[in-house]
Amino acid sequence: MNYDDLPHLRITVSDGVASVTLDHPPFNIMDGGMLAALRGFVHRVKNDPDVRVIVFDSADEEFFSAHGDMYFLTDMAALPAALEAFADAAPGVSVPDDVNPLEALNLELRELPQVTIGKLSGLARGGGNEFLTYLDMRFAAIGRSGQAQPEAAQHILAGGGGTVNLPRLLGHARALEVLLGGELLDAELAERYGLINRALPADEIDHFVSDLAHRIAQVRPEVVAAIKKVFEASVPSADTAVYQLEGREGMGVYIPEVSAFAQRQLAAGVQSDRNVERDLEATLRAL
């Protein structure tokens, strides 16, 4: 299978492992182009017999993915084109009612026959961190990674799957803290809270994840499928209706002030200034 035409992603396949590097400067924003590219990848790789495991990482040392596209909040006119690009990325595959592109990507990623792994070194916030929660497993580099859901401070919902996934990974108490408090979690805290599988030394994570991925790539696909099937019977994943509720609630909390505040964030350097993005928490408190 050839993936060279997919923008924003650098993809190599070797020994059953696809390495997918997000490469969409300046911050791997989860914008319309990135979501369409990821969806295009998902719908191609699902039929690729050469791929058993998919590892996602970032070309940017500091940012895995800064967050979703702020322009979706300031410029509603940008939405139809993004939705069309998302639809075109998987012709003939419909998205359930009330489910937005991030949620749809979540649902489609978890249907993949392959095993998906996130390797996090750098920052993942908002839609970028929600994307990580869609994957089967996640590992983060100690001293390098940071994860946060800043949406509540932006007066919106983490409505791209995060509000569905976080109580499942962290339990109600910690998920509510993360979603409402907006704190940046380092790797160790993310491990203790269950947001990642494990925090790993920064100089070991590459080897660890590569080793794990190649080991899993040797497992028979029938065994992987059997495990996932029993898991679903034992602890069912959230069904589509929960994503639809999240999608509707996400739209429901939208008010014009959200757009005005997003404008102020953009004016302050969000989505353009590296220093501002590094400490988004401070920026949001100051605004």
Place this chain on the structure above:
Amino acid sequence: MNYDDLPHLRITVSDGVASVTLDHPPFNIMDGGMLAALRGFVHRVKNDPDVRVIVFDSADEEFFSAHGDMYFLTDMAALPAALEAFADAAPGVSVPDDVNPLEALNLELRELPQVTIGKLSGLARGGGNEFLTYLDMRFAAIGRSGQAQPEAAQHILAGGGGTVNLPRLLGHARALEVLLGGELLDAELAERYGLINRALPADEIDHFVSDLAHRIAQVRPEVVAAIKKVFEASVPSADTAVYQLEGREGMGVYIPEVSAFAQRQLAAGVQSDRNVERDLEATLRAL
């Protein structure tokens, strides 16, 4: 809203955060008076637009809340008055059949539109620790806090919500250990087990919780409500029938020996002697 008439609680409201300090010497026992006061607070604050976040702590440095009232076990005649006071604390709001006051308080607290946080420095056992599990989040001070459910050693059930909540917070294995073993968990172990969100240095917990509470108080109530709604759809809380079962089982394990043993505990200094309460585990083993 004015809260000055509520006994046993010191309540201040500032910047959307209500600080509720349990102040019912000598040990903040969860007795009829305390439960009525807490219920009264709940039914007043639920309509207070000035309160977005509620932080519970204790006026006693050593005790958050020692446990439920031992006299409920020795003197059945004390129960009707307590139940009446509890009913009067929220006129017209009925308690489901088979649900006792602690369970009812649990169910009513979780219906609050506000976000509730427990700040624990000192000891919380039995009904005092169960109360903590009713809250949305819990933080504990390293080197200062201790949490335990001594009920099994007292020949009764942790029947005030604890048997419902602990397997949800800790999983079956650890919850069974805590409920049957009766060990006092320090802050670090409580964090590892999931009984609290996080263990914090004793000299940082005040600042941490205050900062978190005030940050959450800035979140739009609509966003808080949307998050809680999606959480419930994704990972439903225990329904009332589970509390009713716990309530019935709690009554079902009562035998006269329970009362006699409670008498011996009282005679040994439980509920009156500070040294005895500090190491209740040793007291129970010795009896």
Place this chain on the structure above:
Amino acid sequence: MNYDDLPHLRITVSDGVASVTLDHPPFNIMDGGMLAALRGFVHRVKNDPDVRVIVFDSADEEFFSAHGDMYFLTDMAALPAALEAFADAAPGVSVPDDVNPLEALNLELRELPQVTIGKLSGLARGGGNEFLTYLDMRFAAIGRSGQAQPEAAQHILAGGGGTVNLPRLLGHARALEVLLGGELLDAELAERYGLINRALPADEIDHFVSDLAHRIAQVRPEVVAAIKKVFEASVPSADTAVYQLEGREGMGVYIPEVSAFAQRQLAAGVQSDRNVERDLEATLRAL
């Protein structure tokens, strides 16, 4: 109750605590004999009023239980005799359709009125580690214990309850990592992942578990039963249908190559050579 005739197990009862030491050299393999002995014990102890708590450990310092019997994979002719011995161990107690002996043992263990505790010092892999997950609680010795599910690398399913239990104990993400990656987890990591209750210093675990077991043995059986009943209502255990699915999936992934690979493992020293068993992970990678 007398247990002296049960092979492979050393059983003593004292103060309400049964100590069951697996003693089936060379590695406490979960073979037909061991499974029949364990089932025999379960169906005798369930009616023993002198036993309130059961602690399982191993007579072998290095191995709690190496894994299931590789000869079940190489020699299908061995199966009927094992199934017959398992049936004879509890005359008149039928096993549900599609449920294999390990799964049946899981279901029967969790129906016991007693509290079961695993004390792990040494290695537990495959069926040996699955057995540990059947127990109410598990503790492991720091620096001594290791737990792994090597089945995926052996081209089969952890089909003896492990695929049902691990997502419940660890969550999907970590359970998938453990089942597919096949890594040996030391005590600390096992605690962080939730595979055990707690990692304990090797020189303290005996005292800790004995103390806990004897404390629990003092709890009224009615209270234990009430707690377990409320737990089931609050967080239900997997129902029999999930075990049946696992059983069918386990059979479904069987192919002749599984047997051939098992032959090679046996030839390489698996199930006979102590050095090979110590580092089974390296053996499997080398084959």
